[in-house]
Amino acid sequence: MSSLLIKNAYVVTMDDQQTELKDAGLFIRDGFIEQVGPTASLPTQADEVLDLNGHIVLPGLVNTHHHFYQTLTRAVPAAQNANLFNWLKTLYPIWARMTPDDIFTSTQTALAELALSGCTTASDHLYLFPNGSKLDDEIEAGLQIGVRLHASRGSMSLGESQGGLPPDSVTDKEDVILADCERLIQRYHDPKPGSMTQIVLAPCSPFSVTGDLMRESAKMARKYGLHLHTHLAETEDEEQFCLQKFGYRPVGYMQSVDWVGDDVWFAHSVYVNKEEIDVFARHKCGVAHCPSSNMRLASGIAPLREYLAAGVNVGLGVDGSASNDSSHLLAEVRQAMLLSRLREGITGYSLSNDPSRKLMTAREALWLGSRGGAAVLGRTDIGSLEPGKCADFYAINLNTLDYAGGAVHDPVSAVIFCHPRHVDYTVVGGRFVVRNGQVTTIDTNRLVEKHNQAARRLLAD
Secondary structure, three states, rough: OOOEEEEEEEEEOOOOOOOEEEEEEEEEEEEEEEEEEEEHHHOOOOOOEEEEEEEEEEEEEEOOOHHHHHHHHHHHHHHHOHHHHHHHHHHHHHHHOOHHHHHHHHHHHHHHHOOOOEEEEEEEEOOOHHOOOOHHHHHHHHHOOOEEEEEEEEEOOHHHHHHOOHHHOOOHHHHHHHHHHHHHHHHHHHOOOOOOOOEEEEEEOOOOOOOOHHHHHHHHHHHOOOOEEEEEOOOHHHHHHHHHHHOOOOOHHHOOOOOOOOEEEEEOOOOOHHHHHHHHHHHHOEEEEEEEHHOOOOOOOOOOHHHHHOOOEEEEEOOOOOOOOOOHHHHHHHHHHHHHHHHHHHHOHHHOOOOOOOOOOOOHHHHHHHHHHHHHHHOOOOOOOOOOOOOOEEEEOEEEEHHOOOHOOOHHHHHHHOHHHOOOEEEOOOOEEEEEOOEEOOOOOHHHHHHHHHHHHHHHO
């Protein structure tokens, strides 16, 4: 048994009452929180005692959509100024050169970057497996970093020869895909509270898989009690593709292949109407909101305010590191708040006298990044700092230039309004993944060197 005591911090619990405590801390035993409260109310002894005076402690952030492998193709010149479909067509041939070691290395790079931004749980969507690559490469890399991983077994089966977008060279046969999904579930999926690895079934998108694969994936996921994930309604191009190929708008197509329910979440969902938002709310589908990626690819602005008003569960995602070029989840929380405010301005907020229309607050954005993400992934053991939940949190020293002044007025809002930097501590299940601003589980200098060598090779081939 091991124990950890955090004391003298400003603790943001993100519980239902949104409790915030000054001069407070956590008592942790064997990876779970036993007590939260004022320092004076906590035990005085533990295997490790950490005085976080001057720090703010918040629930670990939950990343609901990413493509780790894309760290290898950040800022590729030919893809810098393209919309989604052209961006994909440019990068598919480069990604086809990846090896299992590339998957491993890029996973560690993305997860280390996420941990330094306060992320303690990450969902990744890996949907192409060139040159013998497997989802196992990602899972093993993730276990070394120590961040909880929802590893999505993605897939592409609808190549150009069948009217899909990806080249046939990066697609797989559907019987092979489904067999591998079942293998991964049996080997890795852990549904228990505190689990470090869960498997998600995630056909890539309406323009890269068939309806049959969507239906069979849904059947398998429900047989084993797994979640389902895919890209949806990201661009107007996709909307036209679905209408022409399937006779449905994207959301209607999901309904036709049995892809609605509280076990389903969609990435992006920018181009939806009121009736489709109501479908999400009625069936309890979740949404991974990826503001930076949608801006980077000029895809549009998701109707975040409308989702939340309808009661749709929304989490945040940094998305692929080649369509965001960063894996900084705390920065994504800030971006979500700012983009929501921009959309309000575009739609006439400044001209409205309706007191019910309010700008998104910093605390609401933080809720999306923690509680919202946990709800989207279907986890009740993470997202807040409460007794019985996982000891997943991050801490930031507020006595720095970055937060000077802001932390005096409102330490919680300062974390979002002031430009985010790396966090000082990230703890997952009571274990330090980041300590004093440094990743503890790997040598990041060596990782960067290896990662850059792989990135150079991919473009040189």
